[in-house]
Amino acid sequence: MTDNTEKKVIPAKDASIKLASINTLLKNKGLEAMAEALDQNRNSIQEANRKDLEAAEQLKDQGEISQALVDRLKVNDSKIDGMIAGIKDVMELEDPTGKTLSCLELDDGLELYQVSCPIGLIGVIFESRPDVVPQIMSLCLKSGNATIFKGGSEALNSNRTIFNILKNALEETGDIPATAFQLMETREEVMDILALDSYIDLLIPRGSNAFVKFIQDNTRIPVLGHADGICHVYVDNEADMEKAIDVCYDSKVQYPAVCNAMETLLVNSDITGKFLLGMIEKFVKAGVEIRLDEKAYTIAEDAGIKDVKKASDEDWSTEYNDLILSVKTVDSIGEAIDHINRYGSHHTDCIVTKNKDKRRTFADLVDSSSVMVNASTRFADGFRYGKGAEVGISTNKIHARGPVGMEGLLIYKYILLGNGDRVSDYAGDNAKQFTHRKLDKQISDII
Amino acid sequence: MTDNTEKKVIPAKDASIKLASINTLLKNKGLEAMAEALDQNRNSIQEANRKDLEAAEQLKDQGEISQALVDRLKVNDSKIDGMIAGIKDVMELEDPTGKTLSCLELDDGLELYQVSCPIGLIGVIFESRPDVVPQIMSLCLKSGNATIFKGGSEALNSNRTIFNILKNALEETGDIPATAFQLMETREEVMDILALDSYIDLLIPRGSNAFVKFIQDNTRIPVLGHADGICHVYVDNEADMEKAIDVCYDSKVQYPAVCNAMETLLVNSDITGKFLLGMIEKFVKAGVEIRLDEKAYTIAEDAGIKDVKKASDEDWSTEYNDLILSVKTVDSIGEAIDHINRYGSHHTDCIVTKNKDKRRTFADLVDSSSVMVNASTRFADGFRYGKGAEVGISTNKIHARGPVGMEGLLIYKYILLGNGDRVSDYAGDNAKQFTHRKLDKQISDII
Numbered sequence: 001m002t003d004n005t006e007k008k009v010i011p012a013k014d015a016s017i018k019l020a021s022i023n024t025l026l027k028n029k030g031l032e033a034m035a036e037a038l039d040q041n042r043n044s045i046q047e048a049n050r051k052d053l054e055a056a057e058q059l060k061d062q063g064e065i066s067q068a069l070v071d072r073l074k075v076n077d078s079k080i081d082g083m084i085a086g087i088k089d090v091m092e093l094e095d096p097t098g099k100t101l102s103c104l105e106l107d108d109g110l111e112l113y114q115v116s117c118p119i120g121l122i123g124v125i126f127e128s129r130p131d132v133v134p135q136i137m138s139l140c141l142k143s144g145n146a147t148i149f150k151g152g153s154e155a156l157n158s159n160r161t162i163f164n165i166l167k168n169a170l171e172e173t174g175d176i177p178a179t180a181f182q183l184m185e186t187r188e189e190v191m192d193i194l195a196l197d198s199y200i201d202l203l204i205p206r207g208s209n210a211f212v213k214f215i216q217d218n219t220r221i222p223v224l225g226h227a228d229g230i231c232h233v234y235v236d237n238e239a240d241m242e243k244a245i246d247v248c249y250d251s252k253v254q255y256p257a258v259c260n261a262m263e264t265l266l267v268n269s270d271i272t273g274k275f276l277l278g279m280i281e282k283f284v285k286a287g288v289e290i291r292l293d294e295k296a297y298t299i300a301e302d303a304g305i306k307d308v309k310k311a312s313d314e315d316w317s318t319e320y321n322d323l324i325l326s327v328k329t330v331d332s333i334g335e336a337i338d339h340i341n342r343y344g345s346h347h348t349d350c351i352v353t354k355n356k357d358k359r360r361t362f363a364d365l366v367d368s369s370s371v372m373v374n375a376s377t378r379f380a381d382g383f384r385y386g387k388g389a390e391v392g393i394s395t396n397k398i399h400a401r402g403p404v405g406m407e408g409l410l411i412y413k414y415i416l417l418g419n420g421d422r423v424s425d426y427a428g429d430n431a432k433q434f435t436h437r438k439l440d441k442q443i444s445d446i447i
Numbered sequence: 448m449t450d451n452t453e454k455k456v457i458p459a460k461d462a463s464i465k466l467a468s469i470n471t472l473l474k475n476k477g478l479e480a481m482a483e484a485l486d487q488n489r490n491s492i493q494e495a496n497r498k499d500l501e502a503a504e505q506l507k508d509q510g511e512i513s514q515a516l517v518d519r520l521k522v523n524d525s526k527i528d529g530m531i532a533g534i535k536d537v538m539e540l541e542d543p544t545g546k547t548l549s550c551l552e553l554d555d556g557l558e559l560y561q562v563s564c565p566i567g568l569i570g571v572i573f574e575s576r577p578d579v580v581p582q583i584m585s586l587c588l589k590s591g592n593a594t595i596f597k598g599g600s601e602a603l604n605s606n607r608t609i610f611n612i613l614k615n616a617l618e619e620t621g622d623i624p625a626t627a628f629q630l631m632e633t634r635e636e637v638m639d640i641l642a643l644d645s646y647i648d649l650l651i652p653r654g655s656n657a658f659v660k661f662i663q664d665n666t667r668i669p670v671l672g673h674a675d676g677i678c679h680v681y682v683d684n685e686a687d688m689e690k691a692i693d694v695c696y697d698s699k700v701q702y703p704a705v706c707n708a709m710e711t712l713l714v715n716s717d718i719t720g721k722f723l724l725g726m727i728e729k730f731v732k733a734g735v736e737i738r739l740d741e742k743a744y745t746i747a748e749d750a751g752i753k754d755v756k757k758a759s760d761e762d763w764s765t766e767y768n769d770l771i772l773s774v775k776t777v778d779s780i781g782e783a784i785d786h787i788n789r790y791g792s793h794h795t796d797c798i799v800t801k802n803k804d805k806r807r808t809f810a811d812l813v814d815s816s817s818v819m820v821n822a823s824t825r826f827a828d829g830f831r832y833g834k835g836a837e838v839g840i841s842t843n844k845i846h847a848r849g850p851v852g853m854e855g856l857l858i859y860k861y862i863l864l865g866n867g868d869r870v871s872d873y874a875g876d877n878a879k880q881f882t883h884r885k886l887d888k889q890i891s892d893i894i
Contacts, residue, residue, distance in 0.1 A: 356894065375866075417822070447820075
C-alpha cells in the first residue's frame with residue numbers, strides 16, 4: 001500500500017463502521033447539503049471542467065480519444081441539474097438499512113433477527129463521466145457504505161472539484177463521518193485498490209468492456225458488473241410477425257451503443273421467408289450492417305437482397321455496440337437456447353413466440369440475468385425496472401444479478417437477543433428443543 | 448485444464464442448465480433413491496472406509512495425522528443412518544427455486560418477475576469427512592445446482608464409493624442429469640478447479656482454517672465460508688453477573704474446537720472484582736488455560752489466583768480452538784467494539800448487558816455476521832438458526848453472511864413478460880410513462 005492509499009483507505013474503513021449507524025434523518029440532511037453545494041458551486045465545477053475539456057480537445061486532435069468521450073466528459077448547467085435531481089431522488093428512496101428481513105423464535109425469549117445493513121467499504125473505479133461521483137456518493141451515503149472513488153485521468157479536475165464540494169458539504173453538517181468518502185487520483189492507486197481485498201468489500205467498475213475485464217482479472221475483491229453484453233433475440237416460428245419486427249427493431253436500433261442492445265438475431269428456419277427477408281430490409285433501411293449465416297445469406301441472395309454480408313464464426317461472440325447485427329438461422333428453440341448459453345454473455349436474451357410452453361422452456365433454460373418474452377432487450381435497465389437509481393447491471397451468479405439498485409449495496413447481519421442462554425441446555429440428555437417459530441416482529445421495536 | 452477435468456467440468460456445466468429446470472417431484476424422487484441406495488450398500492461403504500481407516504492408522508502411527516482426524520474419517524452404521532436422515536430432511540425442505548421474489552408492472556401488460564433459481568455449478572472442496580458428499584449432493588440437487596466434489600486423499604476410497612452409489616442411484620431414476628455431479632480425486636484437479644472461474648460459479652471449502660485460507664488466496668471464484676473464528680464476549684459493567692457467567696462459560700467450554708467458540712473475553716474494568724475473578728476460577732476449574740492482559744493479571748495476582756498466564760499481543764489475533772482463553776480489560780463499550788472490529792474475524796461476537804442503549808450500540812457497530820445479546824456465541828450455527836441443513840458459515844460481506852442454508856445456493860433471474868413492447872415508446876416526445884406498480888402475482892400462475 002502506498003502512503004497515500006494508507007492515508008485514505010484505513011480512515012475510510014474506520015469511518016464505515018460509524019457511517020453504518022447514522023440514522024435516516026442525518027443521511028437525508030447530508031444528501032440535501034450535497035445537492036445545495038452543487039447548486040452553489042456551479043461556476044467552480046464548470047471552470048474545472050473547462051480545464052479537462054481543453055486537454056481532451058487536444059488529445060482528440062491528436063487522435064487519442066474520441067468525440068464521444070469528450071461529450072461524456074462535458075459538465076454544463078443541465079448536467080449539474082441532473083446531478084442535483086439524482087441526489088434528490090435518492091433522498092426520496094426509503095432507507096434500506098435496519099430492516100428486519102426475518103425474525104425467528106429459537107425458544108421462548110431467544111429471538112433471532114436477520115437485519116439489513118451496509119456492506120462496508122465500496123470501491124468505485126470509473127472512466128471519464130464526472131456525474132458518477134454524486135450519483136454513487138448519494139447511493140452509498142443513503143445505504144450507509146463508505147466509498148473510495150477513482151476516476152479517469154481525463155476528468156481529473158472535474159472529479160476533484162465535484163468530490164471536494166460534496167465532501168465539504170458532508171463535513172459541514174457535522175453529523176456525517178465524511179472521511180468515509182475518499183478520492184484516489186493516480187494510476188498506482190488503482191493497482192493498490194485492486195490488491196486491498198482485506199479492506200474493500202466490493203468493487204463497482206464503470207467503463208468499457210476492456211476496462212471492466214481488466215478489473216475482474218486483477219483483483220480478488222468481488223466485482224459487481226458485467227464485461228460483455230452479447231444479447232440475443234430468438235424469433236420463433238410461432239411468433240406474431242408484427243410484434244417480432246417491433247421487438248427486434250427496438251432491440252437493435254433504439255440505442256445500439258449500450259450493453260442491452262441485440263447483437264445476434266436467431267431466426268427459426270421455418271420463417272425465413274415470412275419474417276426474415278422483411279426484417280432485413282427494415283434493418284438495412286435503418287443503416288444496420290447485416291451479417292448472415294450461410295443459410296440466411298443464400299435465402300437473401302435468392303430474394304435479390306443486396307447490402308448484406310456473410311457472418312464469420314467470430315461474429316457470434318462479438319459485441320458490436322454499433323449498427324451491426326449478426327443473424328443465424330436455427331431449426332428449433334433448443335438450438336436457439338444452446339447458442340445463447342454458449343455464445344451469449346448471460347446478460348439479456350429474448351424470445352418472441354405465442355406458444356406458452358416455449359416461453360416457459362426459454363425462461364427456464366436460458367441462463368441470463370434478464371429473460372425477455374415478447375419485449376425488447378432494451379428494457380433491461382435499472383430505471384425501467386423501477387429501481388430509482390442503478391448501481392450497475394450484473395452478470396454475476398451470486399449476490400445481485402441483472403439491473404442492480406441500492407439493494408446491491410446491502411447485506412445483513414444476524415442479531416440474537418437472549419437472556420443468558422446457553423447451548424449446553426440444548427445438548428445431551430434432556431436437551432431442550434428449539435421452537436423455530438416464525439415471528440412477525442421488527443428489531444426496531446425491540447432495540 | 449487437464450483432460451480429466453475437461454471430461455468432468457464441461458459435462459457438469461452443461462448438465463447444470465437441465466438440472467435447473469427439473470421439477471420438485473423428480474428432485475425428491477432422486478433424493479429418495481439416494482437415501483435407499485446408501486441403505487442398501489452399507490457393506491461396500493464400510494469396506495471402502497476400512498481401507499481408508501487402515502491407511503490413516505498407519506499415518507497416525509507415523510505421527511502424520513491426529514486421532515481426531517482418524518475419528519472424523521470413520522463411517523459406521525450410525526454415521527450412515529445420519530447420512531440417510533440428512534437426505535430425508537432435505538426432501539422435506541421446500542423447493543427454493545422458481546419462487547417469485549417480486550412482481551412489478553412496468554406498464555399495462557408488461558410485467559417484470561424476479562424469480563429464484565439455482566446458481567449453476569458449485570465446487571465443493573473438503574477435507575476428510577466423507578459425510579460431506581451426501582449432505583452437499585442432496586442440498587445441491589434440491590436447489591438445482593450441479594456440483595464438483597473434491598475430497599481429501601485420506602478419504603479417497605470412502606468418498607469414491609459413496610459418490611458412485613449416489614450418482615448411480617440418480618442415473619437409475621432416468622429423470623435426473625446425473626452428469627451434473629462429478630468427483631475429482633487428484634491434487635492437480637484442485638488447482639484446476641481453483642482456476643476455472645469461467646465454469647464454476649461458487650466454491651464451498653470445508654476444512655481447517657489454513658485450508659480455507661489457501662483456497663481463498665488462490666482463486667477468483669467467489670468462496671463461501673470463513674477462515675477464522677475469533678469470537679468475543681464483552682461483559683459490560685451493567686451485566687447481570689449470573690447470566691454473564693453462564694454465557695461466557697458456555698461460549699468457551701461447551702465445545703471449544705469449533706469456529707463459534709469464544710477466544711477472547713473482554714471485561715469492563717469496573718467489574719474485575721465482582722465478575723472477573725470468579726469467572727477465572729470457574730474456567731481454571733474446567734481446565735481452561737487463561738491468558739490475561741497486564742491489568743487483569745495484576746488483579747488476579749493480588750487476589751492470589753495462580754494458574755494464569757500473561758497474554759501477549761499475538762493472543763488477540765489467535766484462534767485457539769482449544770481450552771485456552773485470552774482476557775482483556777476495557778474501560779468502555781467503545782473500547783470493546785474497537786477491539787472486536789480490529790482483532791476479530793467478523794464471525795460471532797457477544798455483549799452481556801442489561802442496558803438497552805448499549806445493546807443497540809453494540810449490535811449497530813460490531814461488524815460481525817452474528818451479534819449475540821445475552822446469549823452464547825455457540826448459537827451461531829445453521830441447525831440452531833433453523834436452517835435445516837448448513838452449507839457453511841460465511842464471513843463474506845456479499846451474497847450470504849452468517850450460518851448459510853440452502854438460500855446460499857440460490858440467485859434469481861428477471862423474466863419480463865410483454866406483448867411486443869418497445870423501449871422507443873417510452874423515450875422522446877410523448878413518451879409513455881412507466882406505472883411501476885407492485886403486483887401480487889406468481890410467475891408459476893402465468894407460465
